[in-house]
Amino acid sequence: MKITGRTKVVGVIGHPISHSLSPIFHNAAFEYLGLDFVYVPFSVRPEELKTALRAVRALNIVGINVTVPFKEKVISYLDELSPEASSIGAVNTISNEDGKLVGYNTDEEGFIRSLTREGKFDPEGKSVLLLGAGGAAYAISFALIKAGIKKLVLTNRTEEKARRLLSHLRKFFKDKCELCFLEFSRRNSPEVMRKVDLFVNATSVGMRPDDPVLIKPHLFPQNTFVYDIVYNRETEILRAAKKRGLSCMGGLDMLIYQGALSFEIWTHQRAPVEIMRKALKEKGCCVI
Ligand SMILES: NC(=O)c1ccc[n+]([C@@H]2O[C@H](COP(=O)([O-])OP(=O)(O)OC[C@H]3O[C@@H](n4cnc5c(N)ncnc54)[C@H](OP(=O)(O)O)[C@@H]3O)[C@@H](O)[C@H]2O)c1
Numbered sequence: 001m002k003i004t005g006r007t008k009v010v011g012v013i014g015h016p017i018s019h020s021l022s023p024i025f026h027n028a029a030f031e032y033l034g035l036d037f038v039y040v041p042f043s044v045r046p047e048e049l050k051t052a053l054r055a056v057r058a059l060n061i062v063g064i065n066v067t068v069p070f071k072e073k074v075i076s077y078l079d080e081l082s083p084e085a086s087s088i089g090a091v092n093t094i095s096n097e098d099g100k101l102v103g104y105n106t107d108e109e110g111f112i113r114s115l116t117r118e119g120k121f122d123p124e125g126k127s128v129l130l131l132g133a134g135g136a137a138y139a140i141s142f143a144l145i146k147a148g149i150k151k152l153v154l155t156n157r158t159e160e161k162a163r164r165l166l167s168h169l170r171k172f173f174k175d176k177c178e179l180c181f182l183e184f185s186r187r188n189s190p191e192v193m194r195k196v197d198l199f200v201n202a203t204s205v206g207m208r209p210d211d212p213v214l215i216k217p218h219l220f221p222q223n224t225f226v227y228d229i230v231y232n233r234e235t236e237i238l239r240a241a242k243k244r245g246l247s248c249m250g251g252l253d254m255l256i257y258q259g260a261l262s263f264e265i266w267t268h269q270r271a272p273v274e275i276m277r278k279a280l281k282e283k284g285c286c287v288i
Pocket of ligand 1: 068107131132133134135136137156157158161202203204205207214229230231251252254255256258
């Protein structure tokens with residue numbers, strides 16, 4: 001990579017950020033296409049978020065990905081939102097258009113592309129059990145309902161957050177899908193599990209080897225598809241799903257597709273998804 005006076009800078013803000021895999025596959029894609037761009041991780045302390053956004057303008061940074069814990073908070077510093085970012089209430093991509101900061105959410109489309117293209121799973125008419133009610137769960141529930149699922153059962157450790165997400169969804173999709181709350185303590189009950197076509201773990205649980213195992217995949221029927229959006233390792237849920245012979249996938253493909261969509265917003269060029277995946281594989285990241 002050769003950095004010159006004309007090199008365009010994009011990057012990611014988060015706290016912490018050192019674990020980010022995005023620089024690996026974005027920089028590989030820029031290099032492959034011969035684009036004069038560089039992708040840089042920026043560790044931003046929460047109290048510096050406003051200053052960091054002003055710096056994006058001041059330094060003429062072309063685009064920024066946004067990760068934990070800023071996806072919701074960043075909205076108040078932006079000039080405009082895409083319809084998806086506005087309805088989900090979270091931004092993971094910012095485009096600096098001549099000083100105007102526009103916020104997008106590519107997690108929604110990134111999730112559905114990974115599920116349908118890589119997982120070969122068609123969500124239409126299916127029953128889904130979704131675990132989690134954080135930013136990722138918002139994007140994923142929007143994606144699944146728009147893709148035509150029949151029923152969404154939502155559970156989360158903090159009940160209030162699950163109920164908040166459900167009432168948010170009801171505002172947008174009143175009659176489009178059956179929306180149900182499930183008490184967290186009932187998540188492994190056989191009468192719930194036997195009706196699940198697709199299970200999604202949208203929590204951060206599983207990132208560390210000593211994390212609790214929240215779901216017992218051996219209780220799912222043989223045709224259940226298990227999707228764990230954790231992407232830094234093969235989680236215990238995925239390992240158990242594989243052992244049971246269920247179709248399953250981890251979060252790396254969602255990471256790649258949401259990144260590919262950000263890439264396209266910034267560069268106006270089609271993202272080389274296979275090159276991005278290869279770059280991660282070469283770094284030892286497990287693409288399931
Ligand atoms: N693959 C991808 O492209 C992609 C994209 C976005 C996010 N992610 C990953 O998805 C995960 C969630 O991200 P997020 O933005 O939604 O984070 P978040 O807003 O902080 O939400 C975290 C979620 O995890 C739950 N949780 C955390 N610790 C728990 C525990 N010990 N037991 C039960 N539930 C627990 C939280 O439950 P409470 O509400 O009870 O706290 C909440 O539902 C992160 O690991 C992130 O890296 C992956």
